[in-house]
Every structure is written in structure tokens, then in C-alpha cells.
Amino acid sequence: MTFALLLVAFGITLALTAVLRGYALHHRLLDVPGQRSSHRQVTPRGGGLAIVLVTFLGTAYLAVSHTVAPDVWAVLGPAFLVAWVGWRDDHSHVSARYRFSVHGACSALMVxxxxxxxxxxxxxxxxxxxxxxxxxxxxxxxxxxxxxxxxINGIASIEAASVLGNMALLMFLSGQPVHVWFFFALVAACSLGFLVWNFPRARIFMGDVGSGFLGSLIGGLSILALGQAEVYFWALLILYGVFVADSTVTLIRRALHGEKVYLAHRSHAYQHTAQRLGSHTPVTLAVLAINLLWLLPWAWLVVSGLFSGFLALLMAYAPIVALVWRLGAGRRSQIAS
Incomplete structure (x- = not known):
């Protein structure tokens, strides 16, 4: 039954993304390539709303059937507010100050x-x-x-699906009941439904509505996992390592260069790499490989009690930080002018 529900979530997200693509084209919600973009074609945006809506509907169904922890709503409520601001931003520009204020307020509310x-x-x-x-x-x-x-194509969907899917797997294998881990699997299934439209060719972008929602969910679920057991908190942070390392190194390096870190740019390690290779696909697949072959085993060691969570985090992150630094994360000389 649980597997069937995941297939339904995948299918509805897949179909709803097609509807949203038509909506975006009709209302001209389009991303136009610029000097700071990694894409070359005008592409509709806002498809991540499908993930938001199906997650809500799926969670409501799970709540009725008592297959979801009540605390999930403490994560979902603020995440929906973040998604709403992102949806507004996808339609018309919302100031950075307003967005960050909402993000901060929603984060504090979740805690x-x-x-x-x-x-x-x-x-x-x-x-x-x-x-x-x-x-x-x-x-x-x-x-x-x-x-x-x-x-770049598929990177956010694959990250969400692999991080949350792997987390659901670890919780399942460690004996947690279905109402604890199934929500992680639900969001992973929704992310895969959107992925079909975004990889290897992007026919629609997730938009701020999707990326903000997934970012708040993964962060919030790490805290929800902390409420279950500390090992799950460290495990999720380990699984999230590629995104955390690339973004953090990029932010620090740009700040040291005296740049305005809140402005759009193209200086992440994954962007440099995609530009060098002339393709998004190998970079996105490399992120998936790192998640499955490197980060998942470290997370399993923590959940199994074989390794200290914080020490495992340092060990797992160290080569990724070195890699993104070597690939030029935040390097000013490689930022498009």
C-alpha cells in the first residue's frame, strides 16, 4: 500500500507539472537566459508548485489514515509560507529584504x-x-x-529525491515505524515526478516556489529527525553535504572578495563544472553518485551507531569541501561579467 501511494504521488506530480507548464507559457512566466544563467533557452518556471500541492494533498491523506507524524505539520506550515513567497517571486520580483524576512520568520516559527x-x-x-x-x-x-x-537541469530534484529517499531508507532499516519515515519518501516521490520534466532537458524550471519549499522542508525535517534521535539529524546533514558544501564555500569566498553575496551569480562549483564540460547532465549525475556512493554510507554508519555523528559529518564533508574549492566555488575570476 505504501509503495502504491508513492507511485500515485509520482504520477500526480508528473501530470500536474504538465498543467503548470501550460499555465506558465500562457502567463509568460519565463526565465530568459542572461550572463549569469547556466541555460541558453527561454524556459517556463514555477513547476515546483506541483511538488508543493501534491505534498500537501498526500500529507492530508496520510493524516486521515494516521500514517504521518503530527509534527510534520509544524514543518509543512512554515514551508508553505516560504513556497507562497516563492510563487509570488516567480510571477513578479519580490525584494530580497522581504524574502529574507519571511525566510527568517518561518525558520524561527518552525523551531x-x-x-x-x-x-x-x-x-x-x-x-x-x-x-x-x-x-x-x-x-x-x-x-x-x-x-x-x-x-542546472535536474540537480535540485535529484538532490531532494536522493537526500529524502535515502533518509527514509535509513529510518526504515533502523526500525522506525512507517509514520516516521514515510513523509520523507513522499516528498522524494514528488521530486522524481517533477524531475521527468527537468532532466536531462529542462522543459520547465522548478522556480523559487519549488526550491524554497524543498530547502525549508529538508532543513525542517532535519530538526524533526532530531526530535526522533540525534543520529538522524547528523545523518540528514551528511546526506545534504553536496549542496551545503558548495553553497557555503561559495558564500564565504565571495564575501572574502568583497562581493554582494545576495546578488545573482554563476560562481558555484557545479556551475563552473557544467560550463567547462558544456553539459549539465554529467554534473547532475555526479551529484547523485556522491550522494549514493559516499554520503549514504557515512550516514548509515551514524544511524547504526558505529560512528559519532559530528565526526562522521567532518569526515564526509572534508573531500567535498576540497573538491568544490578546487572546482572554483566562489572564484571571482570565473564569474560571468
């Missing part, structure tokens, strides 16, 4: 709704107020880094 929480770092339990601030900043960063990384 408040999921409180109380505890997290240990190298044997030291973080004080409550410090932890609340750090988690709020983490959520706000997750929303924006997902948007930053949604720049």
Missing part, C-alpha cells in the same frame, strides 16, 4: 513549533537559547542554499 530540542556537540549539550538560534540560522540557510543550487 518554536518543534521545541523542545537537544543536541550534543563533542560531548557538550548546547544551551537551549544557543541551539534555538543556531537551528533558526540553519533553516534560513537551507532555504536559500537550495535556491542557489537550483541552477
Amino acid at each position: 518554536f513549533l518543534l521545541w523542545p530540542l537537544e543536541l550534543s556537540l563533542v560531548g557538550f549539550t548546547l544551551p537551549g537559547m544557543m541551539l534555538a538560534v543556531l537551528l533558526t540560522l540553519w533553516l534560513a540557510w537551507s532555504i536559500n542554499l537550495f535556491n542557489f543550487m537550483d541552477g
Whole structure:
């Protein structure tokens, strides 16, 4: 039954994305390639709304059938607000100050709704107020880094599907009941439904409505997982490693160069690599390979209790950080002028 529900979610998202593509073309919601774009063709945007809507409908059904943890709504509620701002931005420009204010408020609300929480770092339990601030900043960063990384065909959908799908798998294998892990699998299935329209050729973009929603969901689900057991929090952060490393290194490097980090750019490692190769496909598939072959085993070691979560995070991230640095993440000389 659970597998059938995932297939239904996949199919509805696939069909709804086609409807949204027609809507975007009719209302001229189009991304026009520019100097800071990694695409060459005018492409409709806003298809990520299909993920948002099917996630809501699927969760409502799961709630009726008691197959979803009630705390999921504490993540979904603020995530829907983030998606709403993204949908507005896809239609007409919304100021960065307004977007960031909403992102910050939604992040704080999510932490408040999921409180109380505890997290240990190298044997030291973080004080409550410090932890609340750090988690709020983490959520706000997750929303924006997902948007930053949604720049080439399929990369955001594959990241969401692999991170959340792998997390569902780890929870299932560790004996968690279906109402704990099934929501992760649901969003993964929706992401795969959209992926058909976005990879290897992009016939519609996810838009801010989709990227903001998925970024807030992944960040929020990491905190929801923390409420289950600390190992799941570290595991999800490990699985999220490619996006976190590329965005964070890019932000730090651009800030050190004195650039306005909130402005659009084309200086992520994945963008440089796609430009060098002349294709998006190998880069997106490389992200999937890293997620499955490198990050998933590390996350499994943590969930199995064979490795400390924070230490495993450092070990898993180290070569990825070195890689994105080597590939030019945030390097000014490679930014399109």
C-alpha cells in the first residue's frame, strides 16, 4: 500500500507539472537566459508548485489514515509560507529584504513549533537559547542554499529525491515505524515526478516556489529527525553535504572578495563544472553518485551507531569541501561579467 501511494504521488506530480507548464507559457512566466544563467533557452518556471500541492494533498491523506507524524505539520506550515513567497517571486520580483524576512520568520516559527530540542556537540549539550538560534540560522540557510543550487537541469530534484529517499531508507532499516519515515519518501516521490520534466532537458524550471519549499522542508525535517534521535539529524546533514558544501564555500569566498553575496551569480562549483564540460547532465549525475556512493554510507554508519555523528559529518564533508574549492566555488575570476 505504501509503495502504491508513492507511485500515485509520482504520477500526480508528473501530470500536474504538465498543467503548470501550460499555465506558465500562457502567463509568460519565463526565465530568459542572461550572463549569469547556466541555460541558453527561454524556459517556463514555477513547476515546483506541483511538488508543493501534491505534498500537501498526500500529507492530508496520510493524516486521515494516521500514517504521518503530527509534527510534520509544524514543518509543512512554515514551508508553505516560504513556497507562497516563492510563487509570488516567480510571477513578479519580490525584494530580497522581504524574502529574507519571511525566510527568517518561518525558520524561527518552525523551531518554536518543534521545541523542545537537544543536541550534543563533542560531548557538550548546547544551551537551549544557543541551539534555538543556531537551528533558526540553519533553516534560513537551507532555504536559500537550495535556491542557489537550483541552477542546472535536474540537480535540485535529484538532490531532494536522493537526500529524502535515502533518509527514509535509513529510518526504515533502523526500525522506525512507517509514520516516521514515510513523509520523507513522499516528498522524494514528488521530486522524481517533477524531475521527468527537468532532466536531462529542462522543459520547465522548478522556480523559487519549488526550491524554497524543498530547502525549508529538508532543513525542517532535519530538526524533526532530531526530535526522533540525534543520529538522524547528523545523518540528514551528511546526506545534504553536496549542496551545503558548495553553497557555503561559495558564500564565504565571495564575501572574502568583497562581493554582494545576495546578488545573482554563476560562481558555484557545479556551475563552473557544467560550463567547462558544456553539459549539465554529467554534473547532475555526479551529484547523485556522491550522494549514493559516499554520503549514504557515512550516514548509515551514524544511524547504526558505529560512528559519532559530528565526526562522521567532518569526515564526509572534508573531500567535498576540497573538491568544490578546487572546482572554483566562489572564484571571482570565473564569474560571468
